[in-house]
Amino acid sequence: MKLVDYFVIPSVSSRSYKVWQRNKDVFMKDIKLNFLPPFLEPIMYLIALGFGLGKFIENIDGVPYAKFIAPALIAVSVMYAAFFECSYSSYVRMYYQKTFDAIIATPLTIEDVIAGELLWGATRSMINATVMIPVIAFFGLIDLKYSLLIIPFAFLGGLLFAAIGMCFTAITPNIMSLSYPILLFITPMFLFSGTFFPLSALPVPVQYFAIAFLPLTHMVNVIRAVSFGILSSSLLFDIVWILIASIILLILSINLMKKKLVV
Amino acid sequence: MNKISFSIDEGEMFGFLGPNGAGKTTTMRMIQCVSPITAGKLDVMGMDVSTHQREIKYFMGVVPQENNLDGDFTVYENLLVYSRYFDIPREEAEKRIEELLDFVQLQEKRDVMTESLSGGMKRRLVLARALINQPRLLILDEPTVGLDPQARHLIWEKLRSLQKQGVTIVLTSHYLDEVEKLCNRLVVMDNGKILVEGSPRGVIDEFIGSDIIEAEHSPQILECLIKKEVNYEVIGDIVHIYPDNAMELSEYLLMECSLSKISARPATLEDVFLKLTGRRLRE
Structure with a gap:
């Protein structure tokens, strides 16, 4: 396969909805359990970091610490939901459950299957954001009215992290090796994307690195601005960055999976 | 392929x-x-x-x-x-x-x-x-x-x-x-x-014929089969004989070659399969 072949636009049909629907049905079977993490996690983080650690921090850029980290918690949850859905969960469905094999014996193609998985990953992100927003708003840390804009944005960001997860699913030799992208990419993003302290506290080269290569940086920027109700033109850069990265990685992830699975 | x-x-x-x-x-x-x-x-x-x-x-x-x-x-x-x-x-x-x-x-x-x-x-x-x-x-x-x-x-x-x-x-x-x-x-x-x-x-008919006779492997039987000019194959300690007429050959083997234990059975697809693809184990 030549390099350009990885960026050919795959032919995806509306049947990918059936795969999304399959995953949604499985999710609904354990809906109570699935809703618990996005409901409880922000509460625990806010108590420990926002109100605990935050007692010792005056404020950041003029906002109390709890208020500073609250939007980042949503961004992190968006990242985790889609990334884990399209890495570990997709890998299990592909390799252990042979779900993809069963589906491609029907009129669906492998492109449809992967597209459905990616859409579902993004949906998981959106669900998490939707559950978290009222919880955080209850503490008075975000503006509920503006925050509703975060929901569609969580879907877009979810697509990006779903595509990243799927790329690793396609290239990983086995399920254990998925720990590498988590250790080397996801965890650094969790810590160094302006989540728990402003990016400006880091050395300038690291700041540039974060802006250029860490998608979570842009997610945090947008979600923080929206939840504070401050919309500035610099957000356009973040959104365009996410859009372009999403398009490239979505195409790449489908082609990589096709290469892995068509033999 | x-x-x-x-x-x-x-x-x-x-x-x-x-x-x-x-x-x-x-x-x-x-x-x-x-x-x-x-x-x-x-x-x-x-x-x-x-x-x-x-x-x-x-x-x-x-x-x-x-x-x-x-x-x-x-x-x-x-x-x-x-x-x-x-x-x-x-x-x-x-x-x-x-x-x-x-x-x-x-x-x-x-x-x-x-x-x-x-x-x-x-x-x-x-x-x-x-x-x-x-x-x-x-x-x-x-x-x-x-x-x-x-x-x-x-x-x-x-x-x-x-x-x-x-x-x-x-x-x-x-x-x-x-x-x-x-x-x-x-x-x-x-x-x-x-x-x-x-x-x-x-x-089956094309590659084996309708019947197979199985007998224990021994020098006498091989001698007997060569004399009679019938097709046979030695598989471990068993001889597979492919007769044109199973009844006739069985009788001959029992009477003339003084064999004690032989059995005739219809040929199966398994015989064809092993004949065509060999007995070597596949990975």
């Missing part, structure tokens, strides 16, 4: 035989439009596999070698979710599922998760799933592997009744008695090539 050519008639049951690694599953996957063909042409139901994947798959049912039931769902849900991939309307799907659960005798297990089914039940459910779209062509890759005799007989019975309804059936199997009983025609493959093609009886 290396320059293979075959055609399967509508309504027949057709078998692909061959040792592990012969290329059976690859051929199946090509017919299923899953593995791409790099050269040549393959038409399924009059449509080209390279251009009409979706259309072909719409009319095809597949029982893969490995049970790939959806472990996140119950028996009933497996069939329902699968019906959606074929765009079967919900009401129609529910009707078909009831019929299929009766057909494969899984009504009592309808609300059970698939992992708690026995091997035979899983296989029957995979068969029911392959029938949800009322396929014209059914492909089965080792449909009865690992099943007890009861379950195998049930599957055979179901396949025969499907053939009666006009479904074309293509299968692979290592159980040669199964293929001999079920298939109208078959091919034997090895190393990506087709070695023979024909009806089970035709292939």
